[in-house]
Amino acid sequence: MMKNYVLSALALGAALLSFLYDAPASIAATASSETVDLTSAEMLEEWVLTNNSSGNNLAEAAKEKSLTFKDSLFYNYYSQSLGLQLEYTEDKELLETVSDWIGTPYRSGGSSQRGTDCSGFVTSIYKKVYGITLSRSSRSMFQDVDRVAKTEMETGDLVFFRRGPGQPIYHVGIYLKDGKFIHSATHGGVMINSLYSPYYKRNFYAAGRVI
Structure with missing residues (x-):
């Protein structure tokens, strides 16, 4: 009887010591976790602004324009994913929408993400982003x-192509930045190309801004 009492007392004592030892550690861990939660967003923001791969000029642009942390992350992401030097003033919906279309296969007469031709792509983007209904062909779209x-093009302007003087317009795309435009190519579907690549430089006809 006495033996059982002693064993019970020892077990109770051990449990109490275990509680006293574990409780402070648990409290400290919780406090530490809360501290990290409170400061992690600020630390991440500072890291993005000082270490983004687009350079310090992007960080300065973000600060000068008083962007939110969410906005700076948005522009940094699309600057890298689209390969553009953004100024943090471009239409966010345009960047996001055209990005979603990249990789869409080419399909003559198509205008959806199952398949689209050049004018179908442009009309779909303009309808979604700007609520504007454009003519369906690249030739009539020029009207x-x-x-x-060419030196005054802005993000969202249209770029037109033809195969030589006197030839009709046969292709259209949407200008992005840095001499790059997005379009639906016969071989490859929706992609980004440079106006300064030999083929597109040779066939570039004009740039236009939707009235």
């Missing part, structure tokens, strides 16, 4: 724009 100089 919907005001021509702008």
Whole structure:
């Protein structure tokens, strides 16, 4: 009887010591976790602004324009994923929407993400982003724009192509930045190309801004 009492007392004592030992550690861990939660967002923001792969000029642009942390992350992401030097003022819905279309296969007469031709792609983007209904062919679409100089193109302007002087317009795309445009190519579907690549430089005809 006495033996059982002693064993019970020892077990109770051991449990009490275990509780006293574990409780402070648990409390400290919780406090540490809360501290990390409170500061992690600030630390991440500082890291993004000082270590983004697009360079310090992007960090400075974000600060100057007083962007939210969410906005700076958005522009950093699309700057890298689209390979563009963004100024943090571009239309966010345009960047996000065209990005979703990359890789869509080419399909003559198509205008959906199951398959699209060049004018079908452009009309779909303009309808979704700007609520504007453009003409369905690249040739007639040229009548919907005001021509702008190649040196004055802005994100969202349209770029038109033809195969030589006097030839009809046969292709259209949407200008992005840095001499790059997005379009639905016969071979490859929706992709980003440079206006300065030999083929597109040779066939570039004009740029236009939707009226």
